[in-house]
Amino acid sequence: MALMQLHNLAVENRLQALDLELYSGEVLGLIGPNGAGKSSLLLALAGLLPYSGQITLKQKNLQRYSAIERARSIALQPQFVDSAWSLSVHDVVSLGRLPWGDADQKIIHAAMHRANVSELARRRVDALSGGEKARVWLARVLANQPQILLADEPVANLDIRYQRDVMRLLREYALSGHSVIIAIHDLSLAAKYCDRICVLNNGKLETTGRVEQVFDEQSLAAVFGTELFIDLERDPPIVLAR
Amino acid sequence: MANKLTSGLLLLAILISALSLHIGSVNLDVASGVWDWMRLIQSREALIVGEIRLPRTLLALVVGAAMGLSGAALQGLLRNPLVDPGLIGVSQGAALGAATVFYFNLFAGLGVLATPIAGLLGAAITLFILFGLSGSIARPGIIIMAGLALSMLTGSLLAMVLNFAPNPYAMQELVFWLLGSVSNRGLDHLLVLVPAFIAGSLLIWSQHRLLLGLSLGDPIAQSMGLRVARGSRLILLGAALLVGSAVAVAGNIGFVGLLVPHVLRPLVNYRPDRLLIPSALGGALVVLSADILVRLLPPERELKLGVLTALVGAPFFIWLVWKERQRWL
Structure with a gap:
């Protein structure tokens, strides 16, 4: 049974009607x-953009969830995040508990541990490096304990080690009974860490399927407008523009 | 940390309030004055303490708290440490409202309350236009721009009122009033100020979680289930009530709303929600202390409270800019 179903979901001027299912894990x-x-x-899934069509989460129309209920189930890590104030890492991660109205220290510390930022807890977030910040933002989303975690380009601007760490973390989160949707430009990472791939082009859903079904040199070349080199046999797989 | 800070500021405010009741042009037994005043005995002490010093002290406290709290709330909402409560145009609107009443001698039936009520009205009209201008999008940039535009408009209208003042005395009275002061006001003024203060504070406090959530920006706050557009308006409304009533009663008391939150912020770990109460207490402390200083200066030509806060505030602000620059070097 799908955890979330999108039926005829469209966003004016941005997305044409699409159908999609998301599964737990x-x-x-x-x-x-x-x-x-x-x-x-x-953004539409996180409630930040008005949409037409229908989204059902656990067999219930998302429109019938209150803003708080929705926020408890679906958390968003936007592409660009910055803290207006020089908050401590612990305070930023605690923000993940806002939809729950508590400050459960056990959950907050577990989230920091998971994102490997426990040692930074007392540091000011504006004094951290880009890689450290990215993990702190993720820890905030993890503390939210969403059923569905949405992450927009979570590994952009990260060095390769942090890219791997963040992707592994998201993968583990999905495996612990949740699900994760990420927007990602790095196709090699997508091939390695995603279970399924959804190809979007010009606001239209082109295909959805398992990595080996979707990563086809010809069809992706048409979408990206350039020749691609794809080798899924290797570990890690390689997907690059020629 | 935040709790210790709050208790410390509260204790200081009580001490300075006691000091404020003791300071004035005549020496008298304050304790017996307060006691007489509470028992409605019309002694000389009771009159001086109850009719002059107590209202003045309370006014300074509430006006200061209003400036400090609205500054902290607006800085949090607009995510900008350089926001002054005057920035949203409401204080200028209040001044214009009050000045217009001075000028045309309107609301004469309301007696001494004509000015403060006109001030509140001016603030309300300005806020209404601000909401219209900034629309449903509560973007900080739009609010700041709309506020600046309204400040300029109301400022120029105020200049015009001064320009066409009917006689030099009216003009002098107006200018003095605009300079900001809590002297020569009675308990009546508190009747306007206190309800507005309570309503404004409650509105802002009801949105303290939003202020915290906005730290990471609009999209995250909204995705966390916070009602950003509605909450932003409530904060603006609350701040307008605070600033509007403070300016309407006491004229312009500059820099308090800008500097107090700025100084206290590191002491609450930069948390915009935890900054609210300390800022209110800090603002009350600063304005009351400044008013005590004004009373200690030679009485021949009274230095207006608003002039003093600006005189002390501006150099302090320059020092802050200097310190900020060092951080970037």
């Missing part, structure tokens, strides 16, 4: 060129 990767509608899809 999976990482779904949204790929496609810039402006394809990846972020718009995530």
Whole structure:
């Protein structure tokens, strides 16, 4: 049974009607060129963009969830995050508990541990490096304990080690009975860590399927407008523009 | 930390309030004055303490708390440490409302309350236009721009009222009033100020979680289930009530709303929600202390409270800019 179902979901001027299902335990990767509608899809799911069509979460129309109920089930990590104030890492991660109206220290510390930022707890977030910040933002989303975690380009601007760490973390989160949707430009990482891939182009859903079904040199070349080199036999797999 | 800070500021405020009741042009037994006043005995002490010093002290406390709290709330809402309560145009609107009443001698039936009520009205009209201008999008940039535009408009209208003042005395009275002061006001003024203060404070406090959530920006706050557009308006309304009533009663008391939250912020770990109460207490402390200082200066030509806070505030602000620059070097 699907955890979430999108039926005829459309966002004015950004996304044409699409159908999609999301299952518990999976990482779904949204790929496609810039402006394809990846972020718009995530924003609509997080309640930040008005949409037409229907989204059902656990067999219940998302419109019938209150804002707080929705926020407890679906958490968003936007592409660009910054803290206006020089908050401590612990305070930023605690923000993840806002929808729950508590400050459960056990959950907050577990989230920091999971994102590997426990040692930074007392540091000021504006004094951290880009890689450290990215993990702190993720820890905030983890503390929210959402059923569905949405992450927009979670590994952009990270060095390769942090990219791997963040992708592993998202994968583990999905495996612990949740599901994760990420918008991602790095196709090699997408091939390695996503269970299923959704290809968007010009606001249209092109295909959805398992990595080996979707990562086809010819069809992806048409979407990205360039020749691709794809080798899924290797570990890690390689997907690059020629 | 935040709790210790709050209790410390509260204790200081009580001490300074006691000091404020003791300071004035005549020496008298304050304790017996308060006691007489509470028992409605019309002694000389009771009159001086109850009719002059107590209202003045309370006014300074409430006006200061209003400036400090509204500054903290607006800085949090607009995510900008340089926001002054005057920025949303409401204080200028209040001044314009009050000045217009001075000028045309309107609301004469209301007696001494004509000015403060006109001030509140001016603030309300300005806020209404601000809401219209900024629309349903509560973007900080739009609010700041709309506020600036309204400040300029009301400022120029105020200049015009001064320009066409009917006689030099009216003009002098107006200018003095605009300079900001809590002297020569009675318990009547508190009747306007206190309800507005309570309503404004409650509105802001009801949105303290929003202020915290907004730290990471609009989208995250909204995705966390917070009602950003509605909450932002409630905060603006609350701040307008605070600033509007404070300016309407006491004229312009500058820099308090800008500096107090700025100084206290590191002491509450930069949490915009935990900054609210300490800022209110800090503002009350600063304005009351400044008013005590004004009373200690030679009485021939009274230095207006608003002039003093600006005189002390501006150099302090320059020092802050200097310190901020060091951080970037």
